[in-house]
Amino acid sequence: MDTNQQEVPEYAQKGKFSALMEVLKVSTKLGLTSFGGPIAHLGYFHNEYIRRRKWMDERSYADLVALCQFLPGPASSQVGIGIGVLRAGLIGGLVAWLGFTLPSVIALVAFAFLLQGYDITGAGWIHGLKIVAVAIVAHAVLGMGQKLTPDRGRATIAVAATAVALSWHTAYSQVLIIIAAGVIGLWLYRKKAAEGIPDLQIPVSRAFAVFCLVLFVGLLAALPLLRQAGEAGWLAMFDSFYRSGSLVFGGGHVVLPLLEREVVPTGWVSREDFLAGYGAAQAVPGPLFTFAGYLGAMAGGITGAVVATIGIFLPAFLLVVGALPFWNGIRNSPKLQGALVGINAAVVGILLAALYDPLWTSAILKPMDFALAVILFVMLIFWKLPPWVVVLTGAAGGMLLGLM
Template sequence: MKVSSIWEVLRVSAKLGLTSFGGPIAHLGYFHDEYIRRRKWMDDKSYADFVALCQFLPGPASSQVGIGIGIVRAGIVGGIIAWLGFTLPSVIVLVLFALLMQGFDLAHAGWIHGLKIVAVAIVAHAILGMGQKLTPDKERITIAAAAATLTLLWPAAYTQVMIILAAGLVGLWRYKRNPVIGGQTIQISVGKPFALTCLSLFFGLLLALPLLRQWVNNDWIALFDGFYRSGSLVFGGGHVVLPMLEREVVPTGWVSPADFLAGYGAAQAVPGPLFTFAGYLGALSHGIAGAVVATVAIFLPAFLLVAGVLPFWNGLRGSSKVQGALVGINAAVVGILLAAFYDPLWTTAILAPADFALAVLLFIMLVFWKLPPWVVVAAGAVGGVIIGLL
């Protein structure tokens, strides 16, 4: 492993962390441009297969892709550096925003309500884009509709996991005979013993932390458990984590519903992964140390899973059964995102006709005028102030 390779990974990932606006789907486009088209660290087919694999894994898909490319390029250290470069810029901004929220009690400000409406427009755009790609036929649209219905009618902690597993089985049954197109074999520097250790640690923490939380009445263990579980059990990443995080921090009283949605709106204004929203929540509830714990906890499952599956990737990607399961899972992710769009986003942000009008305008600015996300966020904040004055 060369120091120059690690430095190169840090330089490129930090650039992406500072400039990658637009959410997980846009991030994958930025990654392709920087890592694949410009630097050719992986061929196009291998990149597409790896993206599909990360969609199959729980956690933030775009961050997992970045971590995996970092590992391929410069080993485990490269994966850590790729994550730091892509993640830290937005974590820092959101933590500062959380401290500002605490110091000035901005939860009911008009521009904060505008940020909530921005979140409605951005998630609607994400659903539109994902739906067009991942649910192009009546079978997959049916899977998505069923996933949305079950998510809304059965809001239990493990509902999403059961939906994903069921969708994977349906995809395996329906699409397992689809042809598999191969790519080049990628050399992975991670050994299988280390990979199995990572997978064991992933499942061990997932099972042990809730028990430890019950036995030991400690806020920090509860905080780590809540965010680790959210990072471990949410498929699709990005916006899909919203309902699970809401269930972890709002009922416990750590974060108010208004502050939660205000931060989610602010998370749309910064580049990098949406999972950095955890830094905001941790800072709001437990200060700077809470931001560090929440950020590490929510991203740790992603790192353990990517490091755990990469050595087996070349074999998995050639399986028509695995790819068939992925088809069903991707359709279910669209449905889960649709459910999150309704509750809590729509139900808490669209409270009057003026809110709906602003959401439509922001959606048009984002989708049809193709304005940069930061412009849409600024317009939403100004619109929220104007609505508050009406």
């Protein structure tokens, strides 16, 4: 049966406009408060979309995270786009991306124009935000671990994934860990099909999905040729950022050397301005890929910021929309359910590894840092305070620790 036609999507039942406004409101709140990098963002998403609003179940969220880990591009942004599409259709995916991305793009463009030359990397409130990310990810690891690693086999896969992720740092290590976990899960759980996997309503036709995948490959192949054949200008910038966004595995930080090779040798941005912008990017919420907005603004003002931002994020959108309509079939295949069990356990292990490095190692530098992290963790898990309260508390706590 075609899962795309099973029932009327939820966003159609409740009114498309109201669903879009709901997605915009929640994603913008996340865009204003999600500090700490892509792994921390998955923790924020889990808290907001899954725990509080229950837009997806735990298993489906973990499957979506695993899918986006397979795809090149910014995994956290792709997860957000996927949730937006599932909640409110194609426009919902676009709105989710805008809400999550625009706050940091605007902030970094402002940095490009107004704050060059200021060193903010040592500010106490930034250190406090790093500690917030530790608490958020610890909360996510605990919640996902309870659901996705309930037995000895899956817990072992998660611990093994943690050990490999911490000891083997390459651009493709996460993808290879997930593949290995899928093979192990297929072997261990081949006779034990997962129960109760909900069949998600995916409001994207397979024909349109194939179009998106073809467009992704076509642009990747055609843009360099068009750049060589005609005037460079904005097309050259779009090609550079589109290619960077298409060829990155392993998170936002991996894109930095690619971007540096694209913008520094060409003279668009000096090495000093590149490093200053990278420091500024650590101070704002949202995805690190919005660093492209800063680089575009440095190279070509507002127009450059728009071209660079669209260029680097377009591959992520095309790949997610192209993959989602085939997702239900993959998730519900009896032969692949065992593989997904292993993959979900590995996702928990990868999150646990990221909790230690880079989050813990860069944020917990002294006993008082740990004390603040524990307070923030308790605020989340026992007091059940909203994330924005925890973020403000962490920033204030970091400033206080800086004065001690």
